Amino acid sequence: MKGKYSKLLFIILVFIFLYLPIGVLIAYSFNSGSTNLIFEDFSFKWYLNIIKNTDLVNAFLNTLLVAVTSTVISTVIGTISAYGLYKFDFPFKKLINSLIYIPIVIPEIVLGISLLSVYTLMKLELSIYSIIVSHIAFSIPYVIVSVKTTLTSQTITYEEAAKDLGASNYSIFKKIIMPIITPGIVSGATLVFTLSLDDVVISYFTAGPGSNTLPLYIYSIMKSGITPDVNALTSILLLVTFVILITLTIVQSRKIRKEAL
Amino acid sequence: MKNNKIFKTIFTLPILVYTFILIVLPLLYILFLSFCTSDSYGGIIYEFTFSNYIKIFDLTYLKILFKSALIGVITTIICILISYPFALILRRKSAHIQNLVTKLIMIPFLTNSLIRTYGWIILLRKNGIINNGLIMGGLTSSPLNLMYNRFGIVVGMVYTLLPFMLLPICSSVFEINNDLIEAAKDLGAKPLQIFRKIIIPETISGVFNGSLMVFIPAIGYFFITDILGGGKIMIIGNLIKNQFLTARNWPFGSAISIFLIIITFLLVKLYKRLGGKMDDLGGF
Numbered sequence: 001m002k003g004k005y006s007k008l009l010f011i012i013l014v015f016i017f018l019y020l021p022i023g024v025l026i027a028y029s030f031n032s033g034s035t036n037l038i039f040e041d042f043s044f045k046w047y048l049n050i051i052k053n054t055d056l057v058n059a060f061l062n063t064l065l066v067a068v069t070s071t072v073i074s075t076v077i078g079t080i081s082a083y084g085l086y087k088f089d090f091p092f093k094k095l096i097n098s099l100i101y102i103p104i105v106i107p108e109i110v111l112g113i114s115l116l117s118v119y120t121l122m123k124l125e126l127s128i129y130s131i132i133v134s135h136i137a138f139s140i141p142y143v144i145v146s147v148k149t150t151l152t153s154q155t156i157t158y159e160e161a162a163k164d165l166g167a168s169n170y171s172i173f174k175k176i177i178m179p180i181i182t183p184g185i186v187s188g189a190t191l192v193f194t195l196s197l198d199d200v201v202i203s204y205f206t207a208g209p210g211s212n213t214l215p216l217y218i219y220s221i222m223k224s225g226i227t228p229d230v231n232a233l234t235s236i237l238l239l240v241t242f243v244i245l246i247t248l249t250i251v252q253s254r255k256i257r258k259e260a261l
Numbered sequence: 262m263k264n265n266k267i268f269k270t271i272f273t274l275p276i277l278v279y280t281f282i283l284i285v286l287p288l289l290y291i292l293f294l295s296f297c298t299s300d301s302y303g304g305i306i307y308e309f310t311f312s313n314y315i316k317i318f319d320l321t322y323l324k325i326l327f328k329s330a331l332i333g334v335i336t337t338i339i340c341i342l343i344s345y346p347f348a349l350i351l352r353r354k355s356a357h358i359q360n361l362v363t364k365l366i367m368i369p370f371l372t373n374s375l376i377r378t379y380g381w382i383i384l385l386r387k388n389g390i391i392n393n394g395l396i397m398g399g400l401t402s403s404p405l406n407l408m409y410n411r412f413g414i415v416v417g418m419v420y421t422l423l424p425f426m427l428l429p430i431c432s433s434v435f436e437i438n439n440d441l442i443e444a445a446k447d448l449g450a451k452p453l454q455i456f457r458k459i460i461i462p463e464t465i466s467g468v469f470n471g472s473l474m475v476f477i478p479a480i481g482y483f484f485i486t487d488i489l490g491g492g493k494i495m496i497i498g499n500l501i502k503n504q505f506l507t508a509r510n511w512p513f514g515s516a517i518s519i520f521l522i523i524i525t526f527l528l529v530k531l532y533k534r535l536g537g538k539m540d541d542l543g544g545f
Binding site for chain 2 (some may be wrong): 246
């Protein structure tokens with residue numbers, strides 16, 4: 001019995017470690033003082049102040065713009081590429097099949113500086129667009145991998161059956177492939193959306209003047225101290241993602257239960 | 262027939278363009294840069310030289326490489342020591358609980374890593390929450406130095422990278438066939454023997470997967486050393502960042518990057534030799 005409690009305690013300690021910094025940030029978002037140093041009094045004022053801090057709001061909107069645009073584009077390219085790599089033979093296919101893992105394994109900083117160098121070489125001005133392109137660059141491989149795992153040998157059987165019955169390439173893709181790969185597309189898109197929101201390193205090297213994203217904005221004010229409106233915005237974002245994830249989990253476990261019945 | 266060709270082009274052209282423009286070209290270009298030199302204004306002089314690679318082995322830079330590797334190894338080991346017991350405790354729980362735990366691990370990581378690192382400042386600084394707690398509890402009379410040193414950096418690295426170890430180790434431990442362990446028990450195997458003869462061999466590729474995804478970022482995450490190390494301790498990430506943004510010696514920065522890529526490739530080779538699959542890397 002004693003062992004059981006110490007096991008449970010270990011799991012709880014790990015979760016405390018994972019949630020502690022976030023808990024602290026949320027707690028200080030209700031601080032009436034203007035620093036994250038001393039907790040003065042309970043107040044909602046920083047939540048209302050978010051709108052007044054235009055730099056913060058702009059940075060947040062830029063972050064969303066980057067995440068949404070890069071997720072949509074990389075999901076489309078990643079999905080059709082995963083199918084292309086599975087279905088067709090074309091020049092450099094074998095090479096590409098190993099090259100796509102490079103952005104996943106090499107240190108982000110190396111990808112960041114190499115993209116920066118190429119933008120400079122091509123005389124492209126750094127802006128929010130260069131951040132978007134860079135995020136697309138590191139996202140596509142994750143989508144490909146995620147979609148690829150849903151394309152199995154079983155898929156070939158279905159495809160051949162449809163072909164024998166006279167289905168066109170287009171309708172095979174739409175009616176057979178799409179339903180099979182949809183879970184892979186969804187999980188790939190979720191993953192790259194998260195990675196884009198979380199990214200510090202690649203944005204740091206590929207952002208132009210004035211194209212602040214949330215992490216870059218926070219990095220720039222870190223030295224002078226972060227104001228609690230940043231905490232407030234973070235808390236709201238966290239609440240939103242938490243609700244989405246919990247809903248997904250509930251839906252998923254209902255599905256598991258239904259299938260078990 | 263023509264339709265088929267168009268269809269094929271749609272599905273293969275984007276990946277060709279992407280791979281060559283956004284992967285191959287940038288890497289070849291920094292490989293090229295690494296053999297050039299730079300003038301004192303940050304301009305690039307196109308003369309072939311090995312000097313940047315020789316410079317990496319200067320004592321100053323070797324020390325940074327060594328310190329980075331040390332921080333990376335310590336971080337990786339701590340992550341393994343947390344993840345293994347965590348996964349083993351949850352091994353026999355229902356798929357339900359395992360699914361929930363996995364989600365709970367991921368939630369904190371949906372906030373930006375920089376913001377989370379900032380949370381650690383509030384906790385670790387001299388008049389921070391942990392020091393105040395220790396003083397109030399009478400465990401120490403004067404505040405401890407918990408950040409602006411290696412301790413703070415390792416805490417930040419472990420915190421930021423732990424999910425990349427927890428998730429692959431959990432998924433490989435959860436997949437162990439329980440019959441194997443039951444059979445070993447019936448034959449009189451002791452827990453330690455089961456761990457050594459079954460659990461380790463069955464999960465080794467998961468552990469190495471996690472180690473790759475922890476160690477490689479840990480030598481590059483300059484923002485953690487900047488924030489929690491107070492700029493006193495440099496890792497390879499800081500060195501590359503400085504060469505590109507402050508010292509403006511792009512060729513030297515490129516040479517260090519190529520050096521990092523080579524190390525990464527060697528580690529990936531080792532991972533594959535241990536039976537790891539590329540598709541498992543970095544996937545949540």
